[in-house]
Amino acid sequence: KQEVTQIPAALSVPEGENLVLNCSFTDSAIYNLQWFRQDPGKGLTSLLLIQSSQREQTSGRLNASLDKSSGRSTLYIAASQPGDSATYLCALYNPSGGGADGLTFGKGTHLIIQP
Amino acid sequence: EAQVTQNPRYLITVTGKKLTVTCSQNMNHEYMSWYRQDPGLGLRQIYYSMNVEVTDKGDVPEGYKVSRKEKRNFPLILESPSPNQTSLYFCASSGPQSWVGVYNEQFFGPGTRLTVL
Numbered sequence: 001k002q003e004v005t006q007i008p009a010a011l012s013v014p015e016g017e018n019l020v021l022n023c024s025f026t027d028s029a030i031y032n033l034q035w036f037r038q039d040p041g042k043g044l045t046s047l048l049l050i051q052s053s054q055r056e057q058t059s060g061r062l063n064a065s066l067d068k069s070s071g072r073s074t075l076y077i078a079a080s081q082p083g084d085s086a087t088y089l090c091a092l093y094n095p096s097g098g099g100a101d102g103l104t105f106g107k108g109t110h111l112i113i114q115p
Numbered sequence: 116e117a118q119v120t121q122n123p124r125y126l127i128t129v130t131g132k133k134l135t136v137t138c139s140q141n142m143n144h145e146y147m148s149w150y151r152q153d154p155g156l157g158l159r160q161i162y163y164s165m166n167v168e169v170t171d172k173g174d175v176p177e178g179y180k181v182s183r184k185e186k187r188n189f190p191l192i193l194e195s196p197s198p199n200q201t202s203l204y205f206c207a208s209s210g211p212q213s214w215v216g217v218y219n220e221q222f223f224g225p226g227t228r229l230t231v232l
Contacts, residue, residue: 034221043119043205044223089158091221101148101171103221107157 002027002094006106014114021075021109023090028068033092035075080113117142119224127230136191136227138206146209147189151202196231203228
């Protein structure tokens with residue numbers, strides 16, 4: 001069964017730093033991977049969706065990469081700001097080994113950007 | 116505005132009192148699902164629906180019911196709520212799920228915080 005791990009579980013950095021969040025998965029036969037942001041007590045907001053045929057996607061200061069062979073995706077945040085503080089989750093679609101409908105979520109990385 | 120809406124946003128109830136949490140999307144999405152989120156356990160899927168009148172169990176379906184009579188609505192029903200169902204609930208939707216094609220972007224509702232006393 002697909003397992004998704006996000007390390008670290010929590011991260012605190014000063015404002016302005018570039019940082020990388022990691023998402024690892026055990027079954028490389030994924031179709032797509034999606035990164036979300038979740039503010040405390042709120043819903044998930046989609047940040048980036050990478051199809052299995054793509055290697056990266058960019059949106060503003062965010063860049064997500066996908067390396068299926070190594071079972072890894074990274075979310076790069078450039079010039080971090082206090083407003084980036086949130087929990088970041090990755091989710092992937094893997095019909096042969098994912099959840100009941102092929103979707104598996106990581107537990108997230110709780111990010112704090114210190115002013 | 117394209118969105119997924121949930122009601123109510125907050126609910127405090129007592130054990131055994133039936134309740135329904137509504138979910139509606141205005142994007143003409145075929146796929147809808149319900150999750151619960153608990154500290155340390157992450158998101159766990161309760162039920163999902165590939166299309167109207169088609170529903171399937173997720174990873175934690177016990178104690179819940181769903182129905183999909185219309186494409187836009189996917190209510191979550193707790194017939195006899197218990198304290199262990201106290202949680203933050205999310206509804207999500209996306210375009211058609213294809214086993215061989217493209218998986219579409221998931222859109223989440225704002226969440227419903229349920230407390231069962």
